[in-house]
Amino acid sequence: MSKSTMSIVLRLEIQKDQATFGEIATIVSDAGGDIVAIDVIKEGQGITVRDISININDEAKQHRIIQSVDNLPGVAIKHTSDRTFLVHKGGKIAISSKVQIDNREELSRVYTPEVARVCEAIDEDVTLASQFTIKKNTVAVISDGTAVLGLGTIKPEAAMPVMEGKAMLFKQFAGVDAFPICIHPQSTPEETVKLITSLSPTFGGINLEDIASPACFDIEQKLKEQLDIPVFHDDQHGTAIVALAGLLNALKIVDKELAACKIVVCGIGAAGIAITNMLLTAGAANIIGVDVDGALIRSSSYDNASWNDIAQRTNPHQESGSLADVLCNADIFIGVSAPGIVKQEQVKSMAKDPILFALANPHPEITPEEAGPYARIMATGRSDYPNQVNNVLCFPGIFRGALDARASDINEEMKLAAAKAIASVIKEEELNEDYIIPSVFNENIVPAIRKAVMEAAQQTGAAKKE
Numbered sequence: 001m002s003k004s005t006m007s008i009v010l011r012l013e014i015q016k017d018q019a020t021f022g023e024i025a026t027i028v029s030d031a032g033g034d035i036v037a038i039d040v041i042k043e044g045q046g047i048t049v050r051d052i053s054i055n056i057n058d059e060a061k062q063h064r065i066i067q068s069v070d071n072l073p074g075v076a077i078k079h080t081s082d083r084t085f086l087v088h089k090g091g092k093i094a095i096s097s098k099v100q101i102d103n104r105e106e107l108s109r110v111y112t113p114e115v116a117r118v119c120e121a122i123d124e125d126v127t128l129a130s131q132f133t134i135k136k137n138t139v140a141v142i143s144d145g146t147a148v149l150g151l152g153t154i155k156p157e158a159a160m161p162v163m164e165g166k167a168m169l170f171k172q173f174a175g176v177d178a179f180p181i182c183i184h185p186q187s188t189p190e191e192t193v194k195l196i197t198s199l200s201p202t203f204g205g206i207n208l209e210d211i212a213s214p215a216c217f218d219i220e221q222k223l224k225e226q227l228d229i230p231v232f233h234d235d236q237h238g239t240a241i242v243a244l245a246g247l248l249n250a251l252k253i254v255d256k257e258l259a260a261c262k263i264v265v266c267g268i269g270a271a272g273i274a275i276t277n278m279l280l281t282a283g284a285a286n287i288i289g290v291d292v293d294g295a296l297i298r299s300s301s302y303d304n305a306s307w308n309d310i311a312q313r314t315n316p317h318q319e320s321g322s323l324a325d326v327l328c329n330a331d332i333f334i335g336v337s338a339p340g341i342v343k344q345e346q347v348k349s350m351a352k353d354p355i356l357f358a359l360a361n362p363h364p365e366i367t368p369e370e371a372g373p374y375a376r377i378m379a380t381g382r383s384d385y386p387n388q389v390n391n392v393l394c395f396p397g398i399f400r401g402a403l404d405a406r407a408s409d410i411n412e413e414m415k416l417a418a419a420k421a422i423a424s425v426i427k428e429e430e431l432n433e434d435y436i437i438p439s440v441f442n443e444n445i446v447p448a449i450r451k452a453v454m455e456a457a458q459q460t461g462a463a464k465k466e
Helices: 021-031 059-070 083-088 106-108 115-124 126-132 156-174 189-202 215-226 234-254 269-282 305-313 323-327 344-348 393-403 412-424 445-460
Strands: 004-014 032-045 047-056 075-082 139-143 177-182 205-208 231-233 263-265 286-291 332-335 355-358 378-379
Touching: 004 021, 004 059, 004 083, 021 032, 021 047, 021 059, 047 059, 059 075, 059 305, 075 083, 106 286, 115 126, 156 177, 156 393, 156 445, 177 305, 189 215, 189 412, 205 215, 205 234, 205 393, 215 231, 215 234, 215 269, 231 234, 231 393, 234 269, 234 332, 234 355, 234 378, 234 412, 263 269, 263 323, 269 286, 269 305, 269 412, 286 305, 286 323, 323 344, 393 445, 412 445
Parallel strands: 139 177, 139 205, 205 231, 263 286, 263 332, 332 355, 355 378
Antiparallel strands: 004 047, 004 075, 032 047
């Protein structure tokens, strides 16, 4: 499990004549915890009851703190709460009605018998569903639990907290109603497509999430072919769009052109392929894809059809060898692979003012501390370093624009427009090595993406609405 800050609350009953709060604080500190709040629940002559909020960065320390405090004479743990679990208790989202029903007349309009008129109108012209149902503003967030965060394959029920969280972000950042749907993994991509297609009449868009490669490619492609609503696999395209946005700003700082740069993309899975395609759309001419066996070259044949396709469209100079070999004189490294695989000496071998996007989570291909002496600009997928490549910057705004344009697709031009819009949020005078990607809480992001995506949808014929 990744190491991230967790917060627990211990409710302690303390016998004043046997234990002091100083002893408790020392135990917590020695075990690696940080007391951030103390609340007095009950105070008596010989007993005090307090809630102690503690920040820790892994579960082992949590267990050690609880055991040590519980073993302290005169202290009894009455209750332990994990604040992360408390946030998820009962689920994080709910459905609410937009219309209040107070009398029989109102009931007849929203349900029987008057609702039949609306049903008949939609049956006659199905496009009216986008005007008179939730389809207008609702996205399905669908996962089969086969590639959830850094956890790999987990039960679909266990994937639900992530999908709920995604739905919250859709609503908070872009006002999009999103519904989490976790399905059992199907035997073939075709069966998954059939299942999702059967659900599609309810929704104005489909956000595929945490579906393993290579099935995710087939599922997305077949859904895009069969449905006339936007289908977007965020693990692929969200990462690619935000990475390109950051890269466009980074290139301004180092005064280089994308088309002239040698770019190494390490990790040719779902995100790596999407990043490569995004870079090609944006005008990159010299991209080298690298996976465990080295650089992809046209003269080789791979078991993975996607690799064969990428190999034919990249690496124009047919450079071969390991990651270390092809990183030599590279201007840009983009990693979506594994922790610690890039060494300081390899960064040193890159071209002047190298740009590194080490996006493996939770541990990057190389840390900013290690790359620091030689990297001009560094981005990661982590929130505790500058320049976080975070999909939250992308998916709320891109679906907001697609829904408002009633787009039938989210095409490459719309993705490119979204990347440029994200980059544009940071003004020229604000740009610096530690600020090439805006904060997810920047209120200008969603409006900028929405406008750019709607314009691109109109220009490419994907929009059904003027």
